[in-house]
Amino acid sequence: MSQQPLDDIPLLVVVAALFVVTLAFYELGYRIGRWRERRAPQARSRGRPA
Amino acid sequence: VAGAPRASGEISGPTGMIVGSILALMAFLLAIAMGMAADRFDTRRGLVLQEGNAIGTTLLRGGYVPEPHSTQLEALLREYVPLRIVDDQEELQAQIARSVEIHDEMWTIAEELARESGERPVVAIFIESLNETIDLHTSRVTAGLYARVPPTVIWFLVAGVVLSVAMVGYNAGLTGRRSTITAVMLAVVLSAVVALVVDLDRPAEGVIRTSQQPLIDLRDSLDGR
Numbered sequence A: 001m002s003q004q005p006l007d008d009i010p011l012l013v014v015v016a017a018l019f020v021v022t023l024a025f026y027e028l029g030y031r032i033g034r035w036r037e038r039r040a041p042q043a044r045s046r047g048r049p050a
Numbered sequence B: 001v002a003g004a005p006r007a008s009g010e011i012s013g014p015t016g017m018i019v020g021s022i023l024a025l026m027a028f029l030l031a032i033a034m035g036m037a038a039d040r041f042d043t044r045r046g047l048v049l050q051e052g053n054a055i056g057t058t059l060l061r062g063g064y065v066p067e068p069h070s071t072q073l074e075a076l077l078r079e080y081v082p083l084r085i086v087d088d089q090e091e092l093q094a095q096i097a098r099s100v101e102i103h104d105e106m107w108t109i110a111e112e113l114a115r116e117s118g119e120r121p122v123v124a125i126f127i128e129s130l131n132e133t134i135d136l137h138t139s140r141v142t143a144g145l146y147a148r149v150p151p152t153v154i155w156f157l158v159a160g161v162v163l164s165v166a167m168v169g170y171n172a173g174l175t176g177r178r179s180t181i182t183a184v185m186l187a188v189v190l191s192a193v194v195a196l197v198v199d200l201d202r203p204a205e206g207v208i209r210t211s212q213q214p215l216i217d218l219r220d221s222l223d224g225r
Helices: A011-047 B008-062 B069-083 B089-117 B121-146 B151-175 B180-200 B213-223
Strands: none
Touching (some): A011 B180, B008 B121, B008 B151, B069 B089, B069 B213, B151 B180
């Protein structure tokens, strides 16, 4: 019998897991973005000629 | 230039455009996956109707063949129809196995009829509809169990949704502005669409199921005879 990767998981669990993982990745992306943005002024000051 | 200082706008500007492109690409991928799942769903639904018609025709034409074959065929078809109604995934394999046994029994009767009756048209059209019934069994098994959305597409979909939302979050991080409600709504909508694709691809489980109504109606009409 053909089995899909998510076949053994109930649909509600699939929805809930996707929702949680999606939100977690949004938060991760946000934190990386903040970190990159905080680093940018430092890079600017390092690059500024004396 | 590598190592050159970057202004804040230089980081967030192109990123926003790229995030927009990624989301557009995700919408395209979701549409393709949804189309694949919906096509398969429609095929399964159509096959249930075709099978209901084919079994009904076999039953009617079986009434023309001589006794005792006619009664034997009716008894076999009465047992066959409930087996074709898929409502429990656990019993599916047993239902398929018994269906194949019934095919063999009906075909044995058809062979006897063909030998006894020669080339009588009544027997010929009965065998034709029995053949169609057996063929539709194979079509339904193939459509229900094997013709699924390829796993690669599902995995690409899940990975695409997760990564595109991460990019939306990244862009929000660069600009320093984010809305929790927007993030939650995005996650809800994307998860729901992926779940819809997964659900459409599960014939006998979930919220959206292939309607078995033509076969249920046939079973009820047989019970009333």
